[in-house]
Amino acid sequence: MTEVVQSRDVPWATAEFGLDLVHGDSSLGHAVPDLVIPGLRRNPRRAHLLVSTVLGKHVPTEPSVVIGAADDLGDLVRTTLGEGVDVVVLGFAETATGLGHCVAARLRAHCYLHSTRRDVPGATTLAGFEEGHSHATSHLMQPTSAELFENDLPLVLVDDEISTGATAIDAIRALHGQCPRSRYVVASLVDMRTEEHRAASEAAATELGVRIDYVSLASGSTVLPDGLTERVTALDAPDLNPIGHRRGTLSRMDLPWPAQVPDGGRHGFLDGDTAAFESAVEAAVSILGSSIDASRAVIVIGHEELMYLPLRIAAGLESSGRAVRYQTTTRSPAYVVDVPGYPLRRGFTFPAPELGENEPRYVYNAQWPDAAVDALALLVVDEPADTDRLTAMDGVIEVLRNSGTDVLVATVRGADPSALRESRAGGSS
Incomplete structure (x- = not known):
């Protein structure tokens, strides 16, 4: 199990804006505040960003920490499905393309595929789905052949965080229409769904006649104070592309x-x-x-x-x-x-x-x-x-x-x- 480092300081976005990430539960001893730190986006659709400390996307992270967290997540999937069960794994672009591959490697998956936003010339699109809150919404599925995915093996969908579960459900609907299967597992580093979101996921599973399990290193909730979006979108544009004292080689x-x-x-x-x-x-x-x-x-x-x-x-x-x-x-x-x-x-x-x-x-x-x-x-x-x-x-x-x-x-x-x-x-x- 990956060692958990306990947080000591109140994050700036919590102190200044009241945006908070609250720990709920973990079967492995992880804690939500140690896995994600609150960040901001000047986006009227979603003004908050969960910045992972173990993903290696926004924050430079030790490779062993990234792989260790993914291995823990893969082990949770294995526990849920049972030893020796072969799987197909799907990672969500762009954030979880590496995380999904790590999970697939841990499980020795029959096939790993990640969705992509790069429409490769000559590639055949098996399916597509949308991500409602994202700035780049279209996900394409472009395996070399549909046969890689056309089986009844359990499908493991991997994302860095589950906020509502809507993206995962949309992906399941799209793929189930193309290649029906009986079981799905949604795996994420953190699961921040509300009870309403969980109920919607259960309703979708019932509608499709499938089983959908969720596993995560930790679950919790996001505290979104009133007026957060207005306050964040009103901020001055950030200063980007800093200039150093010398020019790098x-x-x-x-x-x-x-x-x-x-x-x-x-x-x-x-x-x-x-x-x-x-x-x-x-x-x-x-x-x-x-x-x-x-x-x-x-x-x-x-x-x-x-x-x-x-x-x-x-x-x-x-x-x-x-x-x-x-x-x-x-x-x-x-x-x-x-x-x-x-x-x-x-x-x-x-x-x-x-x-x-x-x-x-x-x-x-x-x-x-x-x-x-x-x-x-x-x-x-x-x-x-x-x-x-x-x-x-x-x-x-x-x-x-x-x-x-x-x-x-x-x-x-x-x-x-x-x-x-x-x-x-x-x-x-």
């Missing part, structure tokens, strides 16, 4: 990757892909390890939905004794303020590097917990993100360098959905 390298090995779960990751994936990760870690000063702290930054591979690279570097943290970029605009007790102390915004994407992207903190530590930012991107927009003057590389951060860009080349599809069509899935 830049270096680049390509990481070789087998064309027939998935680099994540966007098009499906089978249990049979594991051995080749592990070998490819080991090779990538070896290349990077020989290129980075062993005494230097490293923050591995994944690109948006590309969470699991950068996490595993970070874990490999960490296991060699290096000081390593892990996080990723995001589509999510959040409020940044540099005050103690708030999880988003600095932020960066930049254009999406992929062609055809027009909404801005963000990365938060991107700094060692001790700001005096001069950490290297190891930015891991896949080939579709390696464009002129990635290296533009307002791109993620340059805004990080302008803050005084040294950047090493590692591009994963060779993960080819078409080659993966052909490989699976020629073999057994």
Whole structure:
């Protein structure tokens, strides 16, 4: 079980706005205030943000902590379903693409797939669903073939937090219409549903004639004070893209990757892909390890939905004794303020590097917990993100360098959905 570190200070958003996260229950000894910290969003649809301390998204986190929390969650799923039960796992984009893969790995799942907001040319969309409170609502399901999902194995849906359960239910409805099955498990780091939300989930299960179980590291409730949305949306725009005392350096390298090995779960990751994936990760870690000063702290930054591979690279570097943290970029605009007790102390915004994407992207903190530590930012991107927009003057590389951060860009080349599809069509899935 992952060690729980008890919180000592009142979060800034609680002290200033009354936004509070209250612990309810946990079968593993986790506590809601230790798993999530209240953050803010200047969004009239939802002004609060639960910033995870164990996910590695907004906050640079030890890779071992991220994997440990996911392993705990996977163990809860196994306890719910029973030993030896094979499963299919779905992770929600973008936040839980890595978390879902970790859970799938823990369960040795038959197949892992994450929803995606990147509409890959030539890919077939199996199903789609919407996320009502999100700024980027459309989720696409694009496995290499529908057969990866067309079975009656229990489906485990993984998200970082369950606020209402509506997204999970919408996904279950969409997938159940495409491929009916009898049992679903919704797994999350925290479950903050009200009794009304729980009743709605039970009603949906009854309507569909299925069983839906929920597991989480901890459950609790969110205290949303009256007028929170108005107060937060009235705040001045945050200062983003801070400028440092010097300009950081830049270096680049390509990481070789087998064309027939998935680099994540966007098009499906089978249990049979594991051995080749592990070998490819080991090779990538070896290349990077020989290129980075062993005494230097490293923050591995994944690109948006590309969470699991950068996490595993970070874990490999960490296991060699290096000081390593892990996080990723995001589509999510959040409020940044540099005050103690708030999880988003600095932020960066930049254009999406992929062609055809027009909404801005963000990365938060991107700094060692001790700001005096001069950490290297190891930015891991896949080939579709390696464009002129990635290296533009307002791109993620340059805004990080302008803050005084040294950047090493590692591009994963060779993960080819078409080659993966052909490989699976020629073999057994």
